[in-house]
Amino acid sequence: MSNKKPYIVKFSGGRSSAMMLMKLLKNNQLNPKRGDIIIFNNTSAEHPATYEFTRKIKKIAEEEYNIPFFWIEYQTYEDSNGTYQWSRRPSYKLVNDQPLSRDNLGGYRYKGEVFEEMISLSGFLPSMVSRVCTLSMKIFVTNAFLSDWFAQKQSIERLGHYGNSPKMSDDDVIKTHKKNGGSVPKSILLSKKAFVRSCAFVREKQFWQDWTKANIVIDNKVLTESVVGNKAQLYGDLAVDYVSILGIRSDEQRRITKIENRIDEAQENQGKSLFNQPHGESIFAPLVDGNITQEQVIEFWERQNFNLKLSNTGLFSNCLYCPLKSKAKLQQIATLQLEQNIDKDTPESIDWxxxxxxxxxxxxxxxxxxxxxxxxxxxxxxxxxxxFVFEDIKKKVDDGERIDPELLKLDSAIPCNCTD
Structure with a gap:
């Protein structure tokens, strides 16, 4: 790997990426002056144990190794784009590693709010054929963040108008929908857009240093060649060259192949939206190079003084009730959750x-x-x-219906790659 390309560790919150990160830290392979950072994309649908585990890893990375570890979230804001018609636009914000509360307004959301804000903006649910959750809350958010981070500014700018209340009207919603070729009836459309319109309509200015305990010392002159205005370019001839470090194991080679194909295709498809694959990104998967399998990851964490408080089966992996898991697995999760004291207003509950x-x-x-x-x-x-599938699964669980053990052996309809 290049000594000048920044290393971006994409931390999923799981054991594999945590093992990878611990080894990178202990071997001094991350350099904060180069612009190396760790990022965790909070979807607000993570398991509580994931938040606890990620919090501990962040503390180690920042306080023992001085590597910034940012928690980031998808967020929308209101904008008119110089016209008289208001709309919602996607962006991101920085959050701290404690839950959002009245006493901690900069905390992370954990009751599905981020997930629902994304759904409400698009107006439809993610599915096997339209994985807008991955695209919006992972890929877009990471790219938007990196465009700011690589510019080596002290802060990210405020986004949105300066009014005291939202300006977007029902007519604005309907006009935008029709302009994009939509034909959903007015009452249905407005009901689905209600949640996103209730969210914060401004992304406040944020200073990097306020969101990490590491001292920010980035000083990479190579990056300045890619900065236009106050943004680093991720596309075209000026695109930043950087390395994404992924916690993918050697028994997940299919995921590496998929990412490599996506990067190769990006060189021909010169799309320049932050939803697209950046042109200068390359990948490094240390666990693949080290022939590390799931069994070795489990053994590693059994030797540590803390661990992710979830089973090693992967059943409870994020997101807990991901629709890409088989229906039998979703039913088993809901069955096991019956014995737990769970807040039904959070994605940890099938009720949500x-x-x-x-x-x-x-x-x-x-x-x-x-x-x-x-x-x-x-x-x-x-x-x-x-x-409705989740309602049907819940009814089966409530009725005490048993699950065919053979069905539980089946993998998800589509393997997880939301953190790729």
Whole structure:
């Protein structure tokens, strides 16, 4: 790896990425002056144990090794873009490693608020064929953050208007929807957009140093060649060259191949949106190079004085009720959760997913759509369905229905790659 390219450690909150990071730190492979950092994308749907584990890793990285470890979240803001029509635009914000509360307004959200803000802006649910959750809360947020970080500024600017209250009207929502080719009935559209319109309408100015206990000492003259205005360019001829360090194991080679293909394709597809693959990104997976498997990761953490307080099976991996997990696994999770004292208003509970699926699935009958497939009344997390899946799973659990053990052996419909 280059000695001048910044290393960006993408921390998922799991054991593999944590083992990788611990080894990088102990071997002094991260250099804060080069611009090396660690980032954790909070979706607000992580398991509480993940937050606790990530908090401990952040403390070690910053206080023992002086490597900044930023927690970042997807956030929207209101903007008119120089016109008289207001709309919501996606961005990100920095948060600290303690839960949001009245006494900690800079804390991370953990009740699904980030997830729902993203859904409410788009107006539809993520699915196997439209993984807007990964695209918005991971890829876009990381790229927006890096464009600011590589510019070597002291802060990120304020975004949004200076009014005392939101300016976006119902008419603005409807006009924007129609302009984008949408035809959802007014009442349904406004109900789905209600949550995002209730969120903060300004992204406040934030200073990097306020969000890390490490001393920020970045001083990389190579990066200045890519700065235009107050942003570092991630696309085109001036694109920043950097290395993303991923906690992917040697028994997950398929994930590496997929990322390598995505990077190769980006060189031909010169898209310049922050939702696209940056042109100067390369990847390094130390655990792959070291032939580290899941079994070795588990053994590593068994030797440490702390560990992620989740089972080693991967059943409770983030996000807990990800629709890409098999329905049998989702049912098993909900069954095991029955014995726990869980806040039903958080994504740790299947009740939250039941409510979100009902609230944001497309109701083809209510929208007066031409239904072309039998038994398809809704479109949501699981594609076209005739009944809500999470509600059905919850009913089976409440009725004490047993799960076929053979079904539990099946992998998720699509393997996890949301932290790639």
């Amino acid at each position: 997913w039941v409510n979100i699926e009902k609230k944001y699935s497309r109701d083809l009958v209510a929208e007066d759509r031409n239904i072309t497939k039998d038994n398809t009344k809704f479109v949501g997390f699981f594609g076209g369905i005739n009944k």
